[in-house]
Amino acid sequence: MNIKLDNIGKRYNFEWIFRNVTLDLSPEHNYVILGANGSGKSTLLQVIASNLIHSEGTIEHSVTGKKLDVDHVYKYISYAAPYLDLFEEFTLIESIEFHSKFKSFQKGLTVNEIMKLTELEKAKNKQLKYYSSGMRQRVRLALAVLSDTPLLLLDEPTSNLDKKAIDWYQKLVNDFSNDRMIIVASNQQEYEYPFCDQQISIEDYKK
Numbered sequence: 001m002n003i004k005l006d007n008i009g010k011r012y013n014f015e016w017i018f019r020n021v022t023l024d025l026s027p028e029h030n031y032v033i034l035g036a037n038g039s040g041k042s043t044l045l046q047v048i049a050s051n052l053i054h055s056e057g058t059i060e061h062s063v064t065g066k067k068l069d070v071d072h073v074y075k076y077i078s079y080a081a082p083y084l085d086l087f088e089e090f091t092l093i094e095s096i097e098f099h100s101k102f103k104s105f106q107k108g109l110t111v112n113e114i115m116k117l118t119e120l121e122k123a124k125n126k127q128l129k130y131y132s133s134g135m136r137q138r139v140r141l142a143l144a145v146l147s148d149t150p151l152l153l154l155d156e157p158t159s160n161l162d163k164k165a166i167d168w169y170q171k172l173v174n175d176f177s178n179d180r181m182i183i184v185a186s187n188q189q190e191y192e193y194p195f196c197d198q199q200i201s202i203e204d205y206k207k
Contacts, residue, residue, distance in 0.1 A: 008057035035202035080144035081155035088129035
C-alpha cells in the first residue's frame with residue numbers, strides 16, 4: 001500500500017492539532033510518528049487509517065497503483081491501540097474466531113496457532129473482562145499483527161506490557177512483518193519501534 005498526504009490538517013473547534021502534513025508513505029519503509037502525550041500523533045494515525053476525517057488537504061491510499069475508495073480502506077488495514085474496545089464477553093478463542101469473519105489471518109494460521117502465538121493459552125476459556133490490561137493488549141496486538149493486511153498501524157503498542165511481553169511483541173512483529181508497511185505512534189519509547197527506519201515528528205506540523 002502507498003499513502004500520499006497532501007497538506008493534511010486536523011482541528012477540533014478552532015484549535016489546529018496539526019497542519020500542512022505532506023508525506024509520501026511507501027511499503028519500502030516502516031515509519032514511527034513521534035510526539036509527546038496529547039501532541040496529536042494518535043489523531044494523525046487515525047487520519048491515515050481513515051478513522052477520522054481530516055479538516056483540510058487530501059489523502060490517497062493505493063494498492064498496486066490502484067486508488068482505493070475511502071469506504072474500502074479499512075479492508076487493507078490492521079490497527080491496534082490500548083483504547084480500542086474488545087468484546088469483553090468473548091473468550092480468547094471466540095475473539096479470534098469473530099475477528100476471522102472480517103479479516104483473514106496470515107499464512108493460513110488456524111485459531112489454535114494464533115492462540116498459541118498470544119501465549120495466553122492458560123486463559124483461553126476466560127472471558128476477556130477477566131483479563132488484565134496487559135493481557136487485553138496482547139490480544140489487540142495479536143489480532144492486528146497476525147491479520148493479512150498490507151498496512152499495520154500500532155498506537156503506543158507497548159502500553160500496559162511488562163518486559164517479557166515487550167519482547168513477545170517485538171518478536172511477533174519481526175516474524176509477521178514481511179511485505180507490509182508498519183506505522184507506529186510512540187512517545188519516544190524506542191523499544192516500540194526498533195523495526196522502523198523513518199521518523200516523523202508531529203511537532204514539525206504544529207501551526
